[in-house]
Amino acid sequence: TQLLEQSPQFLSIQEGENLTVYCNSSSVFSSLQWYRQEPGEGPVLLVTVVTGGEVKKLKRLTFQFGDARKDSSLHITAAQTGDTGLYLCAGAVGGTSYGKLTFGQGTILTVHP
Amino acid sequence: KAGVTQTPRYLIKTRGQQVTLSCSPISGHRSVSWYQQTPGQGLQFLFEYFSETQRNKGNFPGRFSGRQFSNSRSEMNVSTLELGDSALYLCASSLNRVSGNTIYFGEGSWLTVV
Numbered sequence: 001t002q003l004l005e006q007s008p009q010f011l012s013i014q015e016g017e018n019l020t021v022y023c024n025s026s027s028v029f030s031s032l033q034w035y036r037q038e039p040g041e042g043p044v045l046l047v048t049v050v051t052g053g054e055v056k057k058l059k060r061l062t063f064q065f066g067d068a069r070k071d072s073s074l075h076i077t078a079a080q081t082g083d084t085g086l087y088l089c090a091g092a093v094g095g096t097s098y099g100k101l102t103f104g105q106g107t108i109l110t111v112h113p
Numbered sequence: 114k115a116g117v118t119q120t121p122r123y124l125i126k127t128r129g130q131q132v133t134l135s136c137s138p139i140s141g142h143r144s145v146s147w148y149q150q151t152p153g154q155g156l157q158f159l160f161e162y163f164s165e166t167q168r169n170k171g172n173f174p175g176r177f178s179g180r181q182f183s184n185s186r187s188e189m190n191v192s193t194l195e196l197g198d199s200a201l202y203l204c205a206s207s208l209n210r211v212s213g214n215t216i217y218f219g220e221g222s223w224l225t226v227v
Contacts, residue, residue: 042203100158101216
């Protein structure tokens with residue numbers, strides 16, 4: 001059974017601060033996806049990382065996949081109130097499990113003005 | 114391009130009843146998977162369908178079932194509802210790529226069991 005440990009569980013910061021969310025596992029994943037979810041809505045895909053050591057940037061968000069493909073991080077620079085939400089990491093094992101994701105418990109981010 | 118569409122969005126059922134939820138994947142996507150989201154357990158995988166066949170199954174009781182039609186649309190059914198089945202049920206679809214398979218979610222169906 002693959003498990004993803006996501007930390008921190010809660011994050012409360014002021015606008016303009018930087019933050020990092022971590023996602024760790026003892027299992028290897030073929031890919032890892034990050035989602036953001038608003039209350040009452042489905043998760044919205046932010047990025048998919050596939051290659052070990054891969055770094056992807058999406059405006060102020062930087063995503064990194066660990067060299068061994070067991071961990072990932074999401075870094076937000078100069079957070080804005082609009083970044084508030086639930087951030088989820090999810091790993092895919094691959095093989096015949098293309099549509100099966102293992103999710104972390106999520107990080108609830110609150111950015112105060 | 115239309116996203117993943119789920120119906121109904123909200124529903125209230127009584128303990129012991131059954132419920133059917135529907136999902137239309139993104140056009141061209143043949144893999145459809147279902148997830149249950151609760152505050153205590155987070156997002157948990159229910160099952161995945163590809164080409165009308167269940168390919169993977171999560172650790173849920175047999176009361177949870179699903180199917181996929183030839184047009185890739187999918188339904189999930191929960192029989193003999195229990196209070197603990199109250200949750201957001203999410204459907205997701207993907208292209209079924211070997212590498213970097215990106216999975217897109219619908220807005221979910223909120224089920225409340227009373």
